Amino acid sequence: TGSTRAERLLKAVQKNARRGDPQSVISAIDHYCRHSEWAMNVGDEKGSILDSVLSEVSPSCALELGTYCGYSTVRIARLLPPGATFVTVEFNPKYAKVARQVIEFAGLQDKVKLIEGASGDLIPKMKELFGNVTFDFVFLDHWKDRYVLDTKLLEDCGLLRKGSVLLADNVICPGTPEYLAYVRNNPRYKSTYYKSHLEYTKVEDGLEKSVFMG
Numbered sequence: 001t002g003s004t005r006a007e008r009l010l011k012a013v014q015k016n017a018r019r020g021d022p023q024s025v026i027s028a029i030d031h032y033c034r035h036s037e038w039a040m041n042v043g044d045e046k047g048s049i050l051d052s053v054l055s056e057v058s059p060s061c062a063l064e065l066g067t068y069c070g071y072s073t074v075r076i077a078r079l080l081p082p083g084a085t086f087v088t089v090e091f092n093p094k095y096a097k098v099a100r101q102v103i104e105f106a107g108l109q110d111k112v113k114l115i116e117g118a119s120g121d122l123i124p125k126m127k128e129l130f131g132n133v134t135f136d137f138v139f140l141d142h143w144k145d146r147y148v149l150d151t152k153l154l155e156d157c158g159l160l161r162k163g164s165v166l167l168a169d170n171v172i173c174p175g176t177p178e179y180l181a182y183v184r185n186n187p188r189y190k191s192t193y194y195k196s197h198l199e200y201t202k203v204e205d206g207l208e209k210s211v212f213m214g
């Protein structure tokens, strides 16, 4: 059978990027997805906003929900301080396989713990897996109808602390209306909308940053 989109994206990285150079991996994926085949990476425009929020937070413990091919994983891992803990969760074993190779090509495998499974199953296991951890930063980029459930789960499992920052992708396209309502009407969150565009297109999309007030 033919290759999948994710496997073709990996081939483009192996062909056009330089081993151990995260920025070249990011650029190779963006070029491929802009000029050859669209894929649901956060992309360069929203990616720059992700970079700036990350630089503000400088998390020592970060979580990503929805690894896909590892594009945002590389964007995040390249900016983390040494010794930081970074966990990324991916449900689809085919995507996880590609992501591991993309992350390794970037030379960031020692900074990233990729675990396979569904967020709803893994979030309650985080304390058991990583010690009594709280996340300073969470990037939500998985099933859009799981954002609210998983945010509540993170709260209930004691995985957020006063000042934890949630950054959610796709709050306009495909859209996460319930999540926006939840974080914007909840006194325990201070939310900011960063208007942008759907990766590699002119369609409106944006990121929602929500600071947990404890």
Ligand SMILES: Nc1ncc2ncn(CCCCCNC(=O)c3cc(-c4ccc(F)cc4)cc(O)c3O)c2n1
Residues within 6 Å of the ligand: 040, 041, 042, 065, 066, 067, 068, 089, 090, 091, 092, 117, 118, 119, 120, 141, 142, 143, 144, 146, 169, 170, 173, 174, 198, 199
């Ligand atoms: N619970 C759980 N736990 C762990 C998990 N790991 C993976 N998953 C499943 C996630 C499946 C992919 C999620 N991402 C998207 O669906 C997505 C879509 C678009 C998009 C598509 C078509 C359009 F026309 C326009 C926009 C753009 C984006 O930037 C997106 O991020 C998990 N689920």
Ligand SMILES: [Mg+2]
Residues within 6 Å of the ligand: 040, 041, 042, 141, 169, 170
């Ligand atoms: Mg996304």
